[in-house]
Amino acid sequence: MKLGFSQAEEAFRAEAADWLQGQMAGEFRDIKGITKLTEKPERRKEWEQQLAAHKWSCIGWPEEWGGRNATLAEQVIFAEEYARAGVPGRVNHIGVELAGPTILAFGTPEQKARFLPGIAGGTTIFCQGFSEPNAGSDLAAVRTKGRLEGGEWVVNGQKIWTSLAHISDWIFVVTRTEEGSKGPKGLTFLMMPIDQPGIEIRGIEQINGDAEFNETFFTDARCPADSLIGSVGGGWQIAMGLLAFERGVSTLGQQMAFRNELDAIIEVARANGSANDPLIRQRIAKAEIGLRLMRYGALRMLSNTDHSRIDGAALTYKIQWATWRRNLGELAMDVLGQAGEVTGNPEYEWDTLPNLFLYSRADTIYGGTNQIQRNLIAERGLGMPREPRGDL
């Protein structure tokens, strides 16, 4: 058991850090420190392409698809250095972290050739069509329909909470393709081009005035018959496989972004004197400890090759970070005091810390609410009997 990285890994860290910091000090300094997903999307697409041009876009992927075959440790290091340098989150994170790995794992050779170069190259931006107004955490309740008509799938229905759909090129959609099927059966996983008359996107204005989510309406939307991943009726397996990619290495980068947020709070606390308040000091210490424990928890999860032992622990990660960050948002406001209630921007645009307070209310909801997470932990991690359910 050890905490540190090898010399070779530290050399890789230095190389990655140099390049990332150089970019943020140079050509891409205008996007440094952006924390909102919706800010400067066009520049950030260019950033995706810059990453790809220097082979930093998808370092864990095989070299033949534009990756570096990077080891897990290298991916961890890159994620940390990426966030440490203040580089904004990937505008194509759904493509890079979810669609790409799903296609790598389950796609045909033709599908790989068709999609992977664009994802790795930052020219094909993906979004995710899972949730529906009546199927949020209960993915098996999706009602959006797909039917095969000639050489095409025809899709009708509605998705919601589609992050960044308005700047995406493709959407992957879980559709019900078997008439009358229920639950996880009869679902098919489709890749659809967004720019078509059958797909309409409406932004959803959210608590902080931003609009990164959308409602996505499908009215006889179309994609070719071979756009499905896996098999007809086998969409549930693909969706579950995809969700497993969600708890990957990116968690480490996320923590470095949290580090920046906590540091910003510490800076304010020092400047306005609240760093002298014993109660604030206790809460800052708790936040610091929680952040470190997230990092070592993630390293433990990634280091442990005996997945039977670690799967339970990995289940706890989502609720852990989401709750930690919600508390951080509250701490930020307590440190700011009334100054946090006012923005200099008449457009209801918020600085990082007040925005953190507002935005972090989503953290405990998306990707499975804290309540759903507790069910998962109790049922899958601790073997508790399932809550009685409807059709499952």
Added chain:
Amino acid sequence: MHFAFTDEQAMIVETAQAFFRENASSARTRAAMANDGIDRALWDAFCAELGLSGIGIPEAVGGAGLGLVELAIIAEAAGAQVSALPMLGSLAQCAQAIAAGGSDAQRESWLPRLLSGEVIAGYAHDAGFVADGNRISGEAGFVAHGGSAQVFLASNNASAWIVPADAEGVTVTPLTTMDQTRPYARVSFQGAKGEPLADPMAASTAAHQAAFVVAAAEALGGAQEALDRTVAYAKERVQFGRPIGSFQAYKHRLADMMIEIEQARSAVYWAACAVDEGSDEAPLALHAAKSFATDTFLRCAGDMIQLHGGIGFTWEHDAHLFFKRARALQSMLGSNAWHREQVAAMILGEAA
């Protein structure tokens, strides 16, 4: 990067867990509680047969080598059964202090006897101890297993002395203690003759590091066991026609326990590793581990009582052993608010 047990460490985990599960039974612990809080047979077997008492002590002086990660593994397994053993005072504090700060002669004289279990030592720390030559005076109020110790390691923040319990001027008053598996004694030194340690700072640092890790690891083991026993109960106990573990109000509390425990596990092994590797993070990690893991334990032990219903409040059920141990670990070695203030001072600086 390999923040996971090595094969050798995994073997120690297995051995230690099996040993304590088998031997540190509730009946034996309760018998020890009615006496001086030490299960002698268990202590003898641990020291003599298991061969793990010398973890963290150099092999040259009879130890087993290895480091705080391995010590944490042992303490976690012992803590899981709320074992009635003088591990914290005798091994984590006194033996570590003598190994790190004693002269060669002191190490050769004391360590083999401490590691074999032949001698039990108590750690009596008080900043107010005063020395006149080799004679010390002062009083330490809460010496763990102090009533059973044959020797004390007395220290203030600048010096440390080895003082036999039967030396002239030493008065030991055993105290009735909430956690009966680790009863305290008040130890008074009135001009008692001590043998000074060669390097008191090294001794004190080693004792503190090991004690924080052991306390945190005991808490981790206890918290996990509190969860495991509650999970087992939740599966078998039926109310309203179904196992109580199927109710959301119940399973959400179990989930919250697990979430805390997994963080506590990261804290304990982060701290132990950081000390073993001489990392700059060690001081922060130690304060984090002691405060986080012992808070986690109290929460889990409290939930264990609640989730067992009435039986959990009885003397007959073991839940109170966990609950009392958890509170003792929170109180000892500096309050958790104090530990967090140390963290705050590290990242914020002293209050302006």
